[in-house]
Structure formats: C-alpha cells, structure tokens
Amino acid sequence: MTLTFVRRPPGLQFGGLDVRQLADRAGRTPFFAYDRSAIDIRVRELRNLLPAGMHLHYSIKANPMPAVIHHLAQRVDGFDVASAQEMALALDAGTAPDAIGFAGPGKSHDDLRRAVASGINVHVESETQLRLVTALGWELGVQPSVAIRVNPDFQVGHSGMRMGGGAAPFGVDVDQVPALLRELEAREVALAGFHVFWGSQCLHAATIIKAQRQSADLILRLASGVPRPLRFVNLGGGFGIPYFPGETPLDVKAVCEAMQDWLPPLCERLPGTTPILELGRYLVGEAGIYVCRVIDRKVSRGRTFVVTDGGLHHHLAASGNFGQVLRRNFPVVIGNRPDGVPRERCHVVGCLCTPLDRLADEVELPEAHIGDFVVIMQSGAYGRSASPVRFLSHPEPVEMLV
Incomplete structure (x- = not known):
C-alpha cells in the first residue's frame, strides 16, 4: 500500500474550487494554493499506519505559511x-x-536567546552552541532544555539529500558525543533527548527502514551513558514524494510495519521517552499547486514557447534550481483546458530575463492561449519560501489555504 494524492487532471477542482475560482479568490496571478482537506487526509492516513506511541512533528521549513502552521497545530504533536x-x-x-x-x-x-527564553528544546550541534546556551540560561535565570543533534556514523543511499554520515556541518559526530555529554553534565542545562537526521526526500522504503533501525541502535548506544531518562528521541523523517516521471510513491505501510520491529525495544529500554517522527514535505508537498497565467506565446525556430507571469523567482525547484541540477519537469497542466482539445509540445517559461527561467521543457500539453492558467502540481513544499522572490523585483506571489 502506498499513500499519495491523485494528480488532479485539468478541469478537476482543488480545495473545492476550479482554477478560475481560485484565481478570483487570489485576486491575481501568480499564486500558491494549499488544500487543507488534502493535508488532513495525509495526516490521518499516516496516523492510522504509525505504531501507537510514535509522535508526529511538522518541519516548518517545508512550508512556513502561517495559515498552514495554524491548521497543522491541531493535527500534529509538535x-x-x-x-x-x-x-x-x-x-x-x-x-x-x-x-x-x-x-x-x-x-x-x-536566535538562541529567544529560544532559551521561550523554553523550547534547543538541538545543539556543537560545543560552541552548548556553551552559549549555558551562558544564556545564567543570564535569563532559567535552565535551558537541550537535545544533542547527532551526525550519524552511517550513510544511506537512495536519498534525495543526505544530511549526515560523513563530514557535515549538521550535528555532532558520534565519536564526539560522549565528551559533549560529560561537558553537559557539568553545566546547568537539562538534556531532553537526541536528534538523528540522516536525509530527506527518500522514496525507497527499504532505505528508510534500514536508516530508522540504525538510528534507533545509535540512540540506544548513546543513551546508555546518560544518567537520567530522556524526554524524547527525534528519529528524523526522510519520507519523500514523487515529482518526476518514473518515480513511484513511497510504500509508507511497509515503513510503518517495520517500526514494529525496532520501536518496542527502543521504548522498553528508554521508558518514558517519546519517539518522534519529523516530516515536512511529505505532509504538505502534494497538497499545493502553483498557478500562473499565460501572457504570451511565440514560436522561435520551430519551437513553441508559452510565456507566463510566473517563474523561478516564485518556484525555484520547478525551474531546476538555477541550473545546478539535472532539469526535469514537475507535473504541469493547463488548468482550464480539458484533455479533448488539440495538444502541442512546448516550453513553459517565466517572465524573467534569464534562459534558466523555465517551468517545463518539451512538455506535451493542451494548446495554451493568452489568459489560460498553467498549474504546477506537487508545489506545497519548498516553493515560495525556498525561492528568490525579490529577483528582478517582480511582485511576490499570493499564498492561500483553501
């Protein structure tokens, strides 16, 4: 069993509205729209599969729109x-x-002063951070709550982005953790837990299963040297969503079933400790679209270019990240054109004066005309907030939760 939202073909509704109604609500193009019902379905289906006791956190970096955060605050554990x-x-x-x-x-x-003052858990990633947190605790008259983020001693394949395992700016190397624990014991801070984050955007269930087992084993090794119970252990996330042709959705059921092998021993050896799964893109990525309007179309040396009022300044990932990665197309449709109309092979480009501003290359779509809506699917995560919105000083896109 896999969990994935159905790619909405042209003519279907998003959040109960068609693309013209969405555009009317936004007031202008371009805009991002996020479907609250799709987010709810993803969270509910995932919770039905997760073992009892596993807490679910949302990583705000995936989509920090305040309305999305307030919506999720009632649906996740942190x-x-x-x-x-x-x-x-x-x-x-x-x-x-x-x-x-x-x-x-x-x-x-x-950052750290505000974190210590508010009482949140600071995941320290170096000796410097620990010392600064300690000093801020003295200054503010509070005992800071910290977790140690660990750079694991294993690496994984089949991951879109590796966040540890080799030399990395993230976390404390495993072999350095014992010394940091000894220093922590001598300071007036409270150790709340450990955080192991090995990678992200993984669609390979076996890879996630192996990484989670290794993370659990690593946490148990490190916790054996801790004199007091931990409040939580954050096992990271890594769950990916399909973006490109040939990619298949993650088999989440297999991942959750495998948790029954390593989670009970972890909880038995660390009684009272809450295990946390930290997810971002997986919860919101497929619940969002980016919509821009066709403002021109032209033929150059036999190739058709559909020109829009959007572009890489709003959706850097869809454009190929300034040409730094192999260019592949996100799912794209003409939102107001049914499948039965004549089709064409074209390039969908943005309004910026750079050849890198391409939203789709050599894609077959219903023939688009000026005023039509280009819809980029899978746009609920790392869209507006991960893009250079001030590049060339065009207006910023609208965002709305529908």
Whole structure:
C-alpha cells in the first residue's frame, strides 16, 4: 500500500474550487494554493499506519505559511523549527514550548536567546552552541532544555539529500558525543533527548527502514551513558514524494510495519521517552499547486514557447534550481483546458530575463492561449519560501489555504 494524492487532471477542482475560482479568490496571478482537506487526509492516513506511541512533528521549513502552521497545530504533536521566526510561528499557533525543537548549525546569539527564553528544546550541534546556551540560561535565570543533534556514523543511499554520515556541518559526530555529554553534565542545562537526521526526500522504503533501525541502535548506544531518562528521541523523517516521471510513491505501510520491529525495544529500554517522527514535505508537498497565467506565446525556430507571469523567482525547484541540477519537469497542466482539445509540445517559461527561467521543457500539453492558467502540481513544499522572490523585483506571489 502506498499513500499519495491523485494528480488532479485539468478541469478537476482543488480545495473545492476550479482554477478560475481560485484565481478570483487570489485576486491575481501568480499564486500558491494549499488544500487543507488534502493535508488532513495525509495526516490521518499516516496516523492510522504509525505504531501507537510514535509522535508526529511538522518541519516548518517545508512550508512556513502561517495559515498552514495554524491548521497543522491541531493535527500534529509538535513542530521542528530552524530559525527564530519559525519558532515564533509555532508559538503563535499555540504550541507548547516543550513540543518545539530548534535545529540548525548556525544559530545566532539572538536566535538562541529567544529560544532559551521561550523554553523550547534547543538541538545543539556543537560545543560552541552548548556553551552559549549555558551562558544564556545564567543570564535569563532559567535552565535551558537541550537535545544533542547527532551526525550519524552511517550513510544511506537512495536519498534525495543526505544530511549526515560523513563530514557535515549538521550535528555532532558520534565519536564526539560522549565528551559533549560529560561537558553537559557539568553545566546547568537539562538534556531532553537526541536528534538523528540522516536525509530527506527518500522514496525507497527499504532505505528508510534500514536508516530508522540504525538510528534507533545509535540512540540506544548513546543513551546508555546518560544518567537520567530522556524526554524524547527525534528519529528524523526522510519520507519523500514523487515529482518526476518514473518515480513511484513511497510504500509508507511497509515503513510503518517495520517500526514494529525496532520501536518496542527502543521504548522498553528508554521508558518514558517519546519517539518522534519529523516530516515536512511529505505532509504538505502534494497538497499545493502553483498557478500562473499565460501572457504570451511565440514560436522561435520551430519551437513553441508559452510565456507566463510566473517563474523561478516564485518556484525555484520547478525551474531546476538555477541550473545546478539535472532539469526535469514537475507535473504541469493547463488548468482550464480539458484533455479533448488539440495538444502541442512546448516550453513553459517565466517572465524573467534569464534562459534558466523555465517551468517545463518539451512538455506535451493542451494548446495554451493568452489568459489560460498553467498549474504546477506537487508545489506545497519548498516553493515560495525556498525561492528568490525579490529577483528582478517582480511582485511576490499570493499564498492561500483553501
């Protein structure tokens, strides 16, 4: 069994509205729309598969729109943040400080001061961070709550982005953790847990299963040297979604069933410790679309270019990340054209004066005309907030939860 949202073909509704109604609600193009019902389905189906006792956190970096955060605050057990602004979003949504984890290799003095003052869990990633957190606790008259983010001593394949296993800015190397634990014991801070994040955007169930088992074993090794019970262990996430032709959805059922092998021993040896699964893109990525309007079409040397008012400044990932990666097309449709109309092979480009501003290359679509809507699917994560929205000073896109 796999969990994935149906790719909506042209003419179908999104969040109960068709693309013209969405555009009317947005007031203009381009815009991002996120479907709250699709998010709810994803969370509900995942919770039905997860073993009892496994907590679910949302990683705000995937999509920090405040309305999305407030919606998810009632549906997940906590948030993971990577900046003071993300921390403020989580707190403003009514989340308890002890259900928020703050990770990141480059936390500033101001970031850490606000985190310590608010009482959230600071995931320290170096000796420097631990010492600064300790000093801030003295200054503010509070005992900081910290977790140690661990750079694991294993690497995984089949992952879109590796976050540990070799030399990395993320976390504390496994062999350095015992010394950091000894220093932590001498300081007036409370050790809340461990955080192991091995990678992201993985569609290979066997890889995730292996990484989770190795993470659980690693946590048990490290916890054997801790004199007091841990409040939580964050096992990362890594669940991916399909973007490109040939990719198949992750078999989440297989991953969750395999948790029954390693989770009970972990909980037995660490009684009272809450295991956490941290997911971002998997919860919201397929629940979002990016919509831009066709403002021109032209033929150049036999090739058709559909020109839109959107582009890489709003959706960098769909454009190929400034040409740094192999260019592949996100799922794209003409939102107001049914399948029965004449089709054409074309390039869908944005409004920027750079040849890198391409939303789709050599894609077959219903023939698009000026005023039509180009819809980029799988756009609920790492869209607007991960794009250079000020590049060339065009207006920023609208965002809405429908």
